[in-house]
Amino acid sequence: MPITFYPSQVGNPNKGNVPIAYTGDPLQLIWSDVCLIWKQRGRVGGIFLPLRLFKMDKWDELYPSPKNLVAIITHFVLTILQLCFICSIFVCIFTPVVPLWAFIVYCASFLTFNHLVCRYILNKGKHKLESDVGVKDASKHQTEYWIYLNGVSVGADWLQANCDRLSHTFGRRIVGILNPTDGIIFDLIQCMVQRNLSYSTSDVRDAYQLIKEALLNEEYSKVVFILHSQGGIEGGLVVDWLLDEIPQDRLQRLEVYTFGNAANHFNNPHRSLASAENSMTLNTENNRPTKALRYVEHYANDGDFVAQFGVLNFTQVSNRFMGRVFKSPNSGHLLNMHYLHEMFPLETVDGVIRAKDVSEFMEMSVTKDPETPDAREDLLTSIFGSGTQREAASSMAFVGDVNTPLSPLTLNSALPADDGAGSGSQQSWEQWKVKHFSRLWQYRNGNGPPEDRDGALLTRATF
Secondary structure, eight states, rough: EEEEEOOHHHHHOGGGGGOOOOSSSSHHHHHHHHHHHHHHHHGGGGTTTTTTSSSOOOOOSOOOOHHHHHHHHHHHHHHHHHHHHHHHHHHHHHHTTTTHHHHHHHHHHHHHHHHHHHIIIIIIOSSSEEEOTSOOOTTTTEEEEEEOOOOOOHHHHHHHHHHHHHHHOOOOOEEEOOOSSOOOHHHHHHHHHHHHOOOOOOHHHHHHHHHHHHHHOOSSEEEEEEEEEEHHHHHHHHHHHHHHHHHHHHHEEEEEEESSSOOBBOOOOBEEEEEEHHHHHTSSSSSSOOBBBEEEEEETHHHHHHHHHHEEEEEEETTTOOSSEEEEEEOOOIIIIIIIIHHOOEEEEEEEEEOSOOOTTTSSSSSEEETEEESSSOOOHHHHHOOOHHHHHEEEEOOOOOTTTTOOOBSSSTOOOOOOOOOHHHHTTSSSSSSOOOOOGGGGGGOOOOOHHHOOOOOOOOO
């Protein structure tokens, strides 16, 4: 089954086509979210399923290790207690015999109990974690800063497992900012508040401060921001703040990659009106269409309830969710177990844990959703990046695997028909694999995109 690919929205400058609903009435947004949750209720089980009991490894969230079992049991108990607590609130409100002081004491007692359990059993008082278990040469990537922001229900142990898994996969030091869990039900409520009221918790401010400092630090030429689940909401807020304060030349150093993104928007505006107009007409002769962030990629499972609640719903709205989207036909929401395990599988070679050179997900064919709204990148821009001239691209070749020589795969037979829209035929899209579009894939095992290997941005005919 192919992977559905949504090219990045180019950003239509026509104000009549720019619905910015996420800045609208909060009550209407919350009600819209409630309706969306009800619509996608059949996919709720997709958060944890499939279990894949015989394919688990020690980094998977549901792997039966002592730490994971404690976290799973704690979440199960808290979920039941939180549901009972929410139901009891309505009972108290509509039961006049309950004194106000008793109601306040009851609520305060339960919230205090919930906070203490989460703080000392799940979050363990942590705010920031690091991992360099996958780094083979500490001096190789000193100019890069990788930061990860987790999603719903993740405590300190799961965050450490996420960071370790990312470090083994990409061969970099990973800095993890803990988005502390308050239990699954309370976390979901917080998601609603954050994305509809733009509410920033302490971890949002911590992540913003770290990324801002890294972008302004001359020691770093690249900052990579990885987000998962609720972290997509918080990361979206961080990006909004960065767009407000960071000079555009420094923003060009930032790359964002998300998994199961729960946000209702992801901004990445063009750097000029001329750039937006050129992107609509594919006229790159004089002015290259450029955006504030050069690289934004979203990975989502079709059966993932959270992704359907976030990126897969809002990417269909014009100018609402910037960045290219890879929609897998699989299910599951957990970062290690359902995303990294399937998309970036690991292997052990001579006692060294590394990412496999071949991934079933990355070898899948790409298909473009025929219902995808217009005003998106064409085939060539999706592969070679913004600013590539169609005439020059016809003579280019593509490197499918960073560990192999140049591939003879050429674009001559894959060029879209010159229909004025640059959309290309469905057949031309299906010649390509996910690995041809995924920039994140090229970072595995300490490698990097072509400009990192060549020491300069792509300017030559082949790469």
